Amino acid sequence: MAIAADQETAFWHPFADMGAVKSNEFVLTRGEGSWLWDDQGRKFIDASAALWYVNVGHGRAEIADAAAAQLKKLASYSCFGDGVTEPTRELAAKLADLSGLPGARVFFNSGGSDAVETTAKLARLFHDAHGNGQRTEIISRTNAYHGTHGYGTSLGGIDPNRVGWGQLMPGITHVEHDSVAALEETIAKAGADNVAAFIFEPVIGAGGVLPPSEGYVEGVAELCRSQGILLIVDSTICGMGRIGTWYGFERFGIEPDMVIFAKGVTSGYLPLGGVVVHGRVAEPFWSAPGRMVRHGNTYSGHAACCAAGLANIEIMERENLVPRGMALEGTLYDALAPLADHPLVSEVRGGTGLMAAVELKPEVIQANPKAVGQAYVHTREAGGVLVRPLVRSIAVSPPLIITEDEIAQIGDGIRAGLDSLLAASA
Numbered sequence: 001m002a003i004a005a006d007q008e009t010a011f012w013h014p015f016a017d018m019g020a021v022k023s024n025e026f027v028l029t030r031g032e033g034s035w036l037w038d039d040q041g042r043k044f045i046d047a048s049a050a051l052w053y054v055n056v057g058h059g060r061a062e063i064a065d066a067a068a069a070q071l072k073k074l075a076s077y078s079c080f081g082d083g084v085t086e087p088t089r090e091l092a093a094k095l096a097d098l099s100g101l102p103g104a105r106v107f108f109n110s111g112g113s114d115a116v117e118t119t120a121k122l123a124r125l126f127h128d129a130h131g132n133g134q135r136t137e138i139i140s141r142t143n144a145y146h147g148t149h150g151y152g153t154s155l156g157g158i159d160p161n162r163v164g165w166g167q168l169m170p171g172i173t174h175v176e177h178d179s180v181a182a183l184e185e186t187i188a189k190a191g192a193d194n195v196a197a198f199i200f201e202p203v204i205g206a207g208g209v210l211p212p213s214e215g216y217v218e219g220v221a222e223l224c225r226s227q228g229i230l231l232i233v234d235s236t237i238c239g240m241g242r243i244g245t246w247y248g249f250e251r252f253g254i255e256p257d258m259v260i261f262a263k264g265v266t267s268g269y270l271p272l273g274g275v276v277v278h279g280r281v282a283e284p285f286w287s288a289p290g291r292m293v294r295h296g297n298t299y300s301g302h303a304a305c306c307a308a309g310l311a312n313i314e315i316m317e318r319e320n321l322v323p324r325g326m327a328l329e330g331t332l333y334d335a336l337a338p339l340a341d342h343p344l345v346s347e348v349r350g351g352t353g354l355m356a357a358v359e360l361k362p363e364v365i366q367a368n369p370k371a372v373g374q375a376y377v378h379t380r381e382a383g384g385v386l387v388r389p390l391v392r393s394i395a396v397s398p399p400l401i402i403t404e405d406e407i408a409q410i411g412d413g414i415r416a417g418l419d420s421l422l423a424a425s426a
């Protein structure tokens with residue numbers, strides 16, 4: 001039996017103010033393509049692909065059927081040690097192949113945060129295996145988001161996410177997010193021989209949709225390569241077509257050491273994340289018996305999740321969805337750019353991939369610290385569009401199947417929401 005809408009919830013929402021949300025949930029019941037319906041039968045455009053992940057759109061029976069078939073046959077089996085299931089092997093081979101990285105191997109986790117932990121630990125272990133156990137420092141960036149686990153919280157560069165948890169992990173430094181020179185300086189200060197890895201998102205997502213400046217990605221890649229520092233690309237958001245390629249990094253012609261994938265790998269139909277590891281990083285652990293890597297999760301390589309991933313990738317290939325992340329980037333940016341003249345807005349960012357952000361003016365947020373959350377609610381209620389509230393902006397990252405007409409509706413819906421917020425605050 002459905003729980004009455006006004007009944008206080010038992011569900012502790014992630015990233016939520018439960019004091020405000022407990023009797024005020026937004027209940028979704030159905031999805032189809034780029035559209036969602038709530039429990040009152042109202043229809044919305046899913047302009048954020050849920051949480052940057054429903055890349056193939058909602059309601060794909062094919063993925064549900066593939067997962068169901070695997071669940072009936074063998075839901076899963078532990079992959080610790082030598083155990084494995086067929087879809088796990090198949091998806092690993094597919095993801096390794098799609099990366100184009102020489103000798104690529106794939107480590108599976110349950111999501112992006114898990115995968116971040118894998119990269120941080122493997123980076124240190126790799127150097128240790130080469131007799132460089134002092135290389136433990138990991139460099140991250142301001143405005144970065146790398147999930148909420150131990151390393152991820154510490155690597156994150158969004159200030160409000162880092163406070164109140166007590167001491168974060170040692171051995172992590174943050175550099176200015178878009179400066180090769182800042183990275184170079186930090187490496188020099190730490191001593192390159194002490195640095196294990198540098199981690200970055202090709203386009204910063206949760207930190208506000210910040211595309212890299214021209215040459216930045218190529219510059220940090222070259223710098224890390226020249227200093228023996230492992231390059232970790234966190235493509236939790238930017239992968240699976242979001243910026244027009246399978247893993248995001250290909251756009252910049254670089255060859256990373258580890259690439260994190262999650263979200264779009266199953267389009268969120270079931271939870272899955274992981275890491276594509278370059279052959280040269282895997283080598284010490286794969287070349288001969290004798291070195292066990294004591295890391296992994298209960299659901300690393302989960303059979304039904306991998307079956308969902310295979311079905312999702314099949315759809316992406318068949319419908320040629322991956323290039324749409326780039327083909328539509330200009331259309332999305334052009335649809336939102338006029339919002340820059342709205343009285344509440346300071347700027348609109350985007351243009352690299354099917355992702356963009358509309359930032360509210362600092363004085364608007366200062367006068368009303370809840371303005372971003374309210375902009376999301378007003379855009380939903382007055383504009384019929386679901387966006388993602390971030391720290392200072394609302395973000396848009398629709399499914400890759402979105403049409404140009406729907407993109408125009410997103411722009412109109414956000415304007416209606418901002419107008420409604422403006423009117424409510426007058």
Ligand code: PLP
Nearest residue numbers: 111112113145146147234236237
């Ligand atoms: N890394 C990046 C770049 C992300 O955007 C996210 C989530 O949005 C994560 C890691 C964490 O992924 P998850 O929420 O699946 O644990």
